[in-house]
Amino acid sequence: GYKNLRQNDTGLNGALEQPAIRALLPDLKGLRILDMGCGFGDFARYARSSGAASVTGLDVSESMIAEAKLLTDDSQIDYLCSSIEEIAFPPESFDLVVSSMALHYVDDYASIVQRVSAYLPIEGRFIFSVEHPVCTANPVGWTTDADGHPVSWPLDNYQKEGVRHTKWFVDGVVKFHRTAETYVTTLLRAGFRLDHFGEPTPLPEFLSERPALSMNLRRPPILLLAATKRAMRD
Amino acid sequence: GYKNLRQNDTGLNGALEQPAIRALLPDLKGLRILDMGCGFGDFARYARSSGAASVTGLDVSESMIAEAKLLTDDSQIDYLCSSIEEIAFPPESFDLVVSSMALHYVDDYASIVQRVSAYLPIEGRFIFSVEHPVCTANPVGWTTDADGHPVSWPLDNYQKEGVRHTKWFVDGVVKFHRTAETYVTTLLRAGFRLDHFGEPTPLPEFLSERPALSMNLRRPPILLLAATKRAMRD
Numbered sequence: 001g002y003k004n005l006r007q008n009d010t011g012l013n014g015a016l017e018q019p020a021i022r023a024l025l026p027d028l029k030g031l032r033i034l035d036m037g038c039g040f041g042d043f044a045r046y047a048r049s050s051g052a053a054s055v056t057g058l059d060v061s062e063s064m065i066a067e068a069k070l071l072t073d074d075s076q077i078d079y080l081c082s083s084i085e086e087i088a089f090p091p092e093s094f095d096l097v098v099s100s101m102a103l104h105y106v107d108d109y110a111s112i113v114q115r116v117s118a119y120l121p122i123e124g125r126f127i128f129s130v131e132h133p134v135c136t137a138n139p140v141g142w143t144t145d146a147d148g149h150p151v152s153w154p155l156d157n158y159q160k161e162g163v164r165h166t167k168w169f170v171d172g173v174v175k176f177h178r179t180a181e182t183y184v185t186t187l188l189r190a191g192f193r194l195d196h197f198g199e200p201t202p203l204p205e206f207l208s209e210r211p212a213l214s215m216n217l218r219r220p221p222i223l224l225l226a227a228t229k230r231a232m233r234d
Numbered sequence: 235g236y237k238n239l240r241q242n243d244t245g246l247n248g249a250l251e252q253p254a255i256r257a258l259l260p261d262l263k264g265l266r267i268l269d270m271g272c273g274f275g276d277f278a279r280y281a282r283s284s285g286a287a288s289v290t291g292l293d294v295s296e297s298m299i300a301e302a303k304l305l306t307d308d309s310q311i312d313y314l315c316s317s318i319e320e321i322a323f324p325p326e327s328f329d330l331v332v333s334s335m336a337l338h339y340v341d342d343y344a345s346i347v348q349r350v351s352a353y354l355p356i357e358g359r360f361i362f363s364v365e366h367p368v369c370t371a372n373p374v375g376w377t378t379d380a381d382g383h384p385v386s387w388p389l390d391n392y393q394k395e396g397v398r399h400t401k402w403f404v405d406g407v408v409k410f411h412r413t414a415e416t417y418v419t420t421l422l423r424a425g426f427r428l429d430h431f432g433e434p435t436p437l438p439e440f441l442s443e444r445p446a447l448s449m450n451l452r453r454p455p456i457l458l459l460a461a462t463k464r465a466m467r468d
Binding site for chain 2: 134138143151152153154155156157158159160179180181184185188193194195196197198199201216217218219220
């Protein structure tokens with residue numbers, strides 16, 4: 001169930017989300033990294049192979065954490081099975097916090113941002129992707145014509161933040177819609193400087209291989225934000 | 235023609251755009267202000283009544299500049315009839331540059347941002363609103379049902395930046411669609427710090443007076459950005 005859900009939900013991973021997030025990463029050498037929503041640990045292992053000092057991977061799914069552990073042989077990678085909301089780390093425990101396609105499952109985004117700020121030292125970085133607000137606002141899929149061809153993406157209820165039930169996924173898993181304004185201004189108010197506001201597109205080589213990916217040029221599937229914790233006086 | 239166009243295009247002015255932009259303004263006392271797309275000079279007069287040292291209002295429409303001059307009796311307000319692209323001011327001529335619903339008529343946004351940066355001193359501010367990218371992407375209006383009721387806002391062609399022809403306006407006036415990523419990252423790359431990313435909603439009192447405004451809760455009509463010129467070393 002959940003494994004399928006995540007795979008379904010992150011189908012754009014290889015062609016779009018991971019290349020875009022990796023292009024934003026600082027030099028990982030020596031960094032202590034927290035990955036919120038680590039899934040099978042792909043990013044944790046990538047970060048360590050790029051010189052990260054340590055990685056803590058967090059995921060709410062027991063089966064994903066179990067599989068991540070099977071796939072990993074590295075004493076500097078820790079996997080913890082917990083929701084992002086139910087765990088806390090000491091101040092300045094990490095130099096970089098990343099999160100791929102997880103925070104739209106979290107209700108209290110502002111509280112997560114506050115905590116991430118506490119986990120980081122000044123100049124520590126927070127880089128994350130979420131399902132784009134134009135997708136979560138009205139998650140009913142493309143409007144199609146009589147032949148089933150997508151006509152447009154039906155945007156609606158944009159300013160109505162909160163729970164979204166997407167029928168075709170497993171029962172009990174809900175998403176939370178937030179506006180782009182909320183995603184960004186919550187970071188700014190918590191003392192972050194915005195470094196990047198990304199609406200990544202599929203890499204050209206994937207577009208020619210899988211033409212269906214061009215749908216993601218018609219509406220942005222992902223919002224990718226990068227921010228740095230500012231000094232108080234900054 | 236153009237007067238109608240602007241009024242049509244800025245129908246949300248009083249209920250949404252102007253309150254939102256004014257809420258973001260710093261104390262105007264003593265500031266030298268440039269207003270790009272000043273229309274009838276409403277903002278110029280407001281700024282002077284709030285203590286601005288001087289205001290330069292720029293508009294491409296001769297008739298609007300003529301009317302602005304008729305409506306204004308203030309030696310510290312200058313109105314210039316020019317496109318935003320075809321004028322230049324000396325470095326650090328202004329402390330604040332504002333622009334209401336004008337930059338989506340400009341082709342080379344990056345060049346405008348570069349120039350605005352040059353017009354400002356370190357810590358000078360740039361605050362502007364544009365038609366929201368989800369509106370300019372596919373400007374065909376609401377999808378309606380058989381009874382003519384709006385069903386959803388048909389988003390499409392989001393990643394295809396460039397000219398948009400909106401048939402129902404006067405001939406020859408075109409808009410330029412840009413993604414939110416382009417609006418924001420162009421500022422960041424030009425050395426601005428982002429202070430605000432706004433998708434303003436109609437004020438409650440206007441919503442109860444004019445229920446039709448609630449359409450603007452279904453998709454954001456306006457993007458409002460505020461930024462500050464950073465020191466090089468910042």
